[in-house]
Amino acid sequence: MLTDIEKKLIKKEETFCSNTYHPLPVVLKKGKGVFVWDVNNKKYFDYLSAYSAVNQGHCNKQILKTFIKQAKKLTLTSRAFYNNELGASLEYITNIFGYEKMLPMNSGAEAVETAIKICRKWGYEIKKIKNNHAKIIVCDGNFHGRTTTVVSFSSHHGSKENFGPLTTGFETIQYNDALSLEKKFKKDKNIVGFLVEPIQGEGGVVVPDEGFLSKCKDLCKKYNVLFIADEIQTGVCRTGKLLACHHENVKADITILGKALAGGFYPVSGVLTSKKIMNVMKVGQHGSTFGGNPLACAVAKEAIKFSIENKLSEKAEKLGVIFREYLNNLKNDLNIIKSVRGKGLLNAIVLNCPVNSQIPWEICLKMRDNGLLAKPTQGNKIRFAPPLIISKKQLILSLKIIEKSLRNF
Template sequence: MAVIDKLTSQQAIALEHQYGSNTYHSLPVVLSKGKGVYVWDVDGKKYYDFLSAYSAVNQGHCHPKIIEALTKQAQTLTLTSRAFYNDMLGRFEKFVCDYFGFEKMLPMNSGAEAVETALKICRKWGYEVKGIKRDEAKIVVCNKNFHGRTTTIVSFSNDEKATKSFGPYTDGFINIDYNDLDALEAVLKRNPNIAGFLVEPIQGEAGVYVPSEGYLAKAKALCESYHVLFIADEVQTGIGRTGKRLAVDHENVKPDILILGKALSGGVYPVSAALANNTVMEVMTPGTHGSTFGGNPLAAAVAIAALKVVQDENLAANAETLGQLFRNELNDYIKTSNIVTLVRGKGLLNAIVINDTEDSDTAWNICLALRDNGLLAKPTHGNVIRFAPPLVMTKSQLMDCVGIITKTLQAFEK
């Protein structure tokens, strides 16, 4: 079978099952085209995309300005490695630093790489600036976190699926409960070897948990009091998704280290970054970190275009407006619902909690029904369904989707 031969859904799924590693429980739909808020399967059926590749496609599928930047740069220079300078990386670094208000950026590829980068920066800063004794630095993290799947990152996860049979685990992390300022202050007070606090402004994979108002600002103030770096993982929540440029902007918080990925390229190419000011980033010197593909010219061109789209099309403001509308509509439905107990979120990062146990298949079956009705979403942690459409969605499209969701839920009411 030639690569370009048209496949049926069954053939495509069978190929993945036969030749791919079995690490995903994918919804049974085979996509072959995307444009804006829509995707099409191999049979030509159109769906609303309500996952956006886990918020990587904030700018919509195949945005013409991003694709134009990709194809134009691909015809001139794609990769040099960092052994040499190229004429795009400096422009990219300046654009991103100006865009988010930082002095330095370290470019990488995947979100997990950017998190690992932030951890290394934080530890090195802890030893060389804060004065922590060698190999004794600790980083505080939150329970139910999701920061990636490297061996170091899963070492501080409390999700058994992420950790079981992958030990021995990396030391140097202290877990506390999310949205618990008392726990954060207690651990900072009793341990002088803490270098940083790594937190998701909204816990996405855990089920779109939004912290109490003021949590982020007070956590940042605590970190400042104890000379600890506040590290915001905005891989999923950043770049307009929650109704602001960054989720921390809702509380006017400036992280010491900012982690970006996913929508940094509009889902067109793997691009991620860790940003910090000079007083933090200056600990990184030649040979201390790097990536063959990190900061390549193609990534630079794509990311600049992707960020311009977010800015020029006011996508953060659109996410704020449509997110409020979405939650209002779903809350109206919940008033008489037996199957949904809660809707939560910010901007266009939202979730509904299904009235069943985490080990039930109700949320999965609802997602199958949503697929049949023309909308794609996925459960997370059993009984929670995450809804995160591209930020280019219009009000009329959103209301159409609300109709699909409520119609589907009605079929499951007891």
């Protein structure tokens, strides 16, 4: 039951904000580590982590210190001038991720747009395809953001309905189908890129078969096509490796990062690639007033430093195994669980109910009542993605809440 204050705040948000989301009815006012608190001071485990943006935990102390220190010194210069944070932070970040250059942006969708621009330009200037003929292959069930170009190749009808005319130059294959990718490559010399999520997060935590990513990477190499990994949700230790592509020892030609790159303090995204590829971009051809600002840079560097120093990948890997094992054991007992899937601490349960059923929503309400926040995704799935700083004890406690909630269905 919602309290009067919650009802009032929800009404205000619904009145003055666009209705482009369908939030779970809970109004949050505070966050610390793996927990968030609502306006009535009720405490919850956060099992969404702002769609994996707060991998380092809410209001992470170490990042906060850097954030405040930098905010007092210099926040924004634009790139009309040099600043003393940009070069040093990007040196650190590119070294950690194994790339030569990064183009800093703000939101995830912007970074995807940026990668598309770089890839197309590479196609014309390095691969030497005919002007205006570049094609990029994407996967069915993808989610890469909400800008006009990005929704143009979404498989979700509602995301693009009445937003036309849409951007052309994209073709879709089934996720997890390397054979179809090769067929496309064989048929069409104008293909310049293959854009893929190593695990489809918004698509319902769809994990491809082992070998899919490496096969696709090999094909890209063979046909001189850029392999572009959208690691906005899967990157920064979420799946048990620094990047999800590392599970298959794949180094993407272009890696896109966002979300946890700045630990939830600030919207920071970026496109990482080699000098040769990045250098197709020239003065005035891309940018953003806020991209690469000193506050963003200092925060991103600290967020990555924290993730490495605190071995968040190893933690996610280890705790993910426990998480899935617990729920898989429960599956034998609880008919509502159809399957459990995921990697590291990006997991989902597929429920034994139709895609359009209300049950997933009701389970999330029940979990909320029991002190844990998560949301349904793609109808009959519930994603579980806690901050990666969660302890084993906290993980077991939260699993007990999930179990207790599921037992009602």
